Amino acid sequence: MATIRDVATEAGLSTATVSRVLNNNGRVNGALVARVNEAVSRLGYRANPLGRALRRQRTPIWGFLASDIEAPFFASILHGLEGQALTNGKLLMLCNTGEDLERERQYIQTALDYQFGGIVIAAASMTATELDVLKDEMPVVLVDRVSASYPDIDAVLVNNHLGAHAAVTHLLENDYRRIGLIAGPSYISTAHQRRAGYCSALGDYGIGVADDLIATGDFFAPSGYAAATALVTADQPADALFVANGQMAVGAYAAVRDLGLSIPDQLGFATFDDDLWMKLVDPSITVVRQPAYQLGEAAAHILLRKEAAEDPKAGEVVRHILEPELIVRASSSRGGP
Amino acid sequence: MATIRDVATEAGLSTATVSRVLNNNGRVNGALVARVNEAVSRLGYRANPLGRALRRQRTPIWGFLASDIEAPFFASILHGLEGQALTNGKLLMLCNTGEDLERERQYIQTALDYQFGGIVIAAASMTATELDVLKDEMPVVLVDRVSASYPDIDAVLVNNHLGAHAAVTHLLENDYRRIGLIAGPSYISTAHQRRAGYCSALGDYGIGVADDLIATGDFFAPSGYAAATALVTADQPADALFVANGQMAVGAYAAVRDLGLSIPDQLGFATFDDDLWMKLVDPSITVVRQPAYQLGEAAAHILLRKEAAEDPKAGEVVRHILEPELIVRASSSRGGP
DNA sequence: CCTCCTTGAGTAAACGATTACTTCAATCCT
DNA sequence: AGGATTGAAGTAATCGTTTACTCAAGGAGG
Numbered sequence: 001m002a003t004i005r006d007v008a009t010e011a012g013l014s015t016a017t018v019s020r021v022l023n024n025n026g027r028v029n030g031a032l033v034a035r036v037n038e039a040v041s042r043l044g045y046r047a048n049p050l051g052r053a054l055r056r057q058r059t060p061i062w063g064f065l066a067s068d069i070e071a072p073f074f075a076s077i078l079h080g081l082e083g084q085a086l087t088n089g090k091l092l093m094l095c096n097t098g099e100d101l102e103r104e105r106q107y108i109q110t111a112l113d114y115q116f117g118g119i120v121i122a123a124a125s126m127t128a129t130e131l132d133v134l135k136d137e138m139p140v141v142l143v144d145r146v147s148a149s150y151p152d153i154d155a156v157l158v159n160n161h162l163g164a165h166a167a168v169t170h171l172l173e174n175d176y177r178r179i180g181l182i183a184g185p186s187y188i189s190t191a192h193q194r195r196a197g198y199c200s201a202l203g204d205y206g207i208g209v210a211d212d213l214i215a216t217g218d219f220f221a222p223s224g225y226a227a228a229t230a231l232v233t234a235d236q237p238a239d240a241l242f243v244a245n246g247q248m249a250v251g252a253y254a255a256v257r258d259l260g261l262s263i264p265d266q267l268g269f270a271t272f273d274d275d276l277w278m279k280l281v282d283p284s285i286t287v288v289r290q291p292a293y294q295l296g297e298a299a300a301h302i303l304l305r306k307e308a309a310e311d312p313k314a315g316e317v318v319r320h321i322l323e324p325e326l327i328v329r330a331s332s333s334r335g336g337p
Numbered sequence: 338m339a340t341i342r343d344v345a346t347e348a349g350l351s352t353a354t355v356s357r358v359l360n361n362n363g364r365v366n367g368a369l370v371a372r373v374n375e376a377v378s379r380l381g382y383r384a385n386p387l388g389r390a391l392r393r394q395r396t397p398i399w400g401f402l403a404s405d406i407e408a409p410f411f412a413s414i415l416h417g418l419e420g421q422a423l424t425n426g427k428l429l430m431l432c433n434t435g436e437d438l439e440r441e442r443q444y445i446q447t448a449l450d451y452q453f454g455g456i457v458i459a460a461a462s463m464t465a466t467e468l469d470v471l472k473d474e475m476p477v478v479l480v481d482r483v484s485a486s487y488p489d490i491d492a493v494l495v496n497n498h499l500g501a502h503a504a505v506t507h508l509l510e511n512d513y514r515r516i517g518l519i520a521g522p523s524y525i526s527t528a529h530q531r532r533a534g535y536c537s538a539l540g541d542y543g544i545g546v547a548d549d550l551i552a553t554g555d556f557f558a559p560s561g562y563a564a565a566t567a568l569v570t571a572d573q574p575a576d577a578l579f580v581a582n583g584q585m586a587v588g589a590y591a592a593v594r595d596l597g598l599s600i601p602d603q604l605g606f607a608t609f610d611d612d613l614w615m616k617l618v619d620p621s622i623t624v625v626r627q628p629a630y631q632l633g634e635a636a637a638h639i640l641l642r643k644e645a646a647e648d649p650k651a652g653e654v655v656r657h658i659l660e661p662e663l664i665v666r667a668s669s670s671r672g673g674p
Numbered sequence: 675c676c677t678c679c680t681t682g683a684g685t686a687a688a689c690g691a692t693t694a695c696t697t698c699a700a701t702c703c704t
Numbered sequence: 705a706g707g708a709t710t711g712a713a714g715t716a717a718t719c720g721t722t723t724a725c726t727c728a729a730g731g732a733g734g
Binding site: 047049054059076079095107250254 | 390432433449594613
């Protein structure tokens with residue numbers, strides 16, 4: 001492999017000049033620029049990113065932390081992020097935390113060791129982590145989830161309250177009155193906000209929030225199954241279900257099917273996340289669609305802007321909030337969609 | 338941040354000795370080892386991986402190339418790989434090629450530039466790429482797909498022929514006789530093998546392969562829709578469909594539903610890949626399940642073994658072939674599952 | 675007792691870039 | 705015309721490791 005030294009020799013110049021040409025730094029005589037470029041292409045030279053990173057004390061690598069890569073929502077964020085990364089010459093490192101704090105901590109340490117150029121986090125608990133250290137060293141963007149502990153970190157979010165409110169209102173408009181909520185863990189901001197949206201929609205209709213109509217899961221499918229079973233087989237059963245994320249909706253849907261209840265006649269059904277199956281099943285499921293891909297792209301743009309800024313630590317805290325979309329399908333109205 | 342120099346000073350030793358202790362290289366007096374370790378923990382020292390990589394001419398980073406990260410199959414491979422990567426102190430870089438040769442080429446170049454420790458490829462066309470150069474520089478493992486152009490590269494595969502054969506045989510046993518195949522692009526090895534499995538199963542039953550019962554898609558959903566529509570609305574329509582991957586199955590299933598055909602009575606249905614929705618729809622879909630997560634893990638193990646080997650280029654070519662599993666559900670037999 | 679080996683530790687040279695500092699020449703101003 | 709200023713290019717230090725050499729000391733063998 002040719003090094004910058006080889007290029008310098010080939011062009012009859014110093015490495016400093018070559019470096020300046022390559023990085024478009026400082027003024028260099030046009031003729032020499034040409035000579036350098038010729039030498040570069042003659043030798044097929046490519047700068048060694050490791051040498052560069054060592055000297056610059058920064059790597060053009062972005063990290064992405066999520067709790068579950070296999071979940072379509074996170075996979076989609078990842079995809080959006082990856083597209084921007086490639087376009088802008090960044091590499092994308094992946095970390096699947098599985099909501100495990102220790103893995104999260106370990107990975108943040110890695111980001112520091114490698115001097116990543118930025119990091120996007122959609123991960124587990126946001127309280128006990130080393131985010132403080134991290135955010136002094138590199139641009140950090142929270143995506144999907146925020147934490148009250150970190151009011152000064154940029155974030156790209158979805159208007160969860162609005163989404164939940166719209167879905168529950170829609171169920172109410174279709175004459176469901178005992179709407180059960182399958183909520184997520186309340187220490188996760190999204191779960192909290194969706195619960196709030198549910199409550200506020202009920203409030204708008206003058207309906208009180210009944211504790212026995214709320215079951216809390218863990219955002220994974222099995223808990224959705226359990227929660228749905230409980231809500232639907234109670235003494236005073238729910239007549240509709242609103243599920244706080246796509247994973248739990250899988251479980252909830254399976255439970256409803258196993259119990260032989262017919263949607264939408266016996267039970268209304270709506271959920272957050274527009275996963276593929278939700279429009280394939282019959283009746284198709286009404287969902288609150290999150291712009292996941294755009295979430296990833298938006299996070300990337302924040303990273304890029306921070307990098308370009310002279311002082312990445314200065315500037316306003318960015319809170320980019322994207323709007324979800326209620327997609328009405330067959331599962332939420334008795335008379336057909 | 339403390340450097341190895343600081344540790345050396347703190348311990349009253351040279352950097353060479355510290356490095357030897359850290360890497361367990363060469364013999365060092367026990368007392369000094371202790372002194373180094375104390376200094377390390379006193380300073381909270383962590384080796385800078387960039388300096389190390391520059392000197393060693395190798396990075397503990399693995400690359401993963403796939404055509405579509407959002408496809409559950411690849412997401413699952415990714416997950417398996419990522420688990421092993423983290424366990425073994427590797428970082429995982431992601432590349433979504435979208436079957437685009439240029440992106441693939443670009444990414445391979447990146448892997449060379451960064452001197453990755455290994456690369457796992459489940460990507461686009463396997464003919465025109467720079468794989469030749471790559472495989473001389475680092476361990477390469479093909480996953481899911483192989484190419485005749487690269488008989489000497491390790492691979493972790495699924496027995497596609499067997500899987501397709503089993504599924505089609507199962508349809509035949511359930512008295513479907515005009516089984517349509519929605520095939521993938523034949524330059525992709527998996528598509529080719531699944532087609533062969535389909536043909537051989539028909540052959541076993543003394544049924545000839547009819548060209549008008551085979552429609553070729555591109556492994557994405559829209560092509561599945563078109564193919565299914567064509568096969569089912571032909572003059573002599575198919576009475577069952579076997580789909581060569583999960584993405585096209587989405588399209589095919591939607592087409593069947595739009596046409597109002599009832600599965601399994603009017604049409605048998607089976608597909609490769611056990612994506613989530615296939616057991617949620619009613620009737621549930623009979624599938625050939627691929628052990629995707631294990632595919633990722635197995636690829637990781639090959640990388641690890643190669644790395645440990647004194648001469649990574651020597652040794653047998655590994656062809657690890659995992660068995661798929663036929664999961665019979667309701668969509669493939671008229672009398673119920 | 676002297677030489678030869680072995681062992682363990684230190685010195686310093688890489689690895690491949692970027693950049694502060696220096697140098698030299700040309701231009702400008704008075 | 706001569707000193708000050710500017711601009712372009714080169715020299716060499718630096719980023720943080722690893723490791724080929726070097727060196728000193730101690731034990732073994734003659």
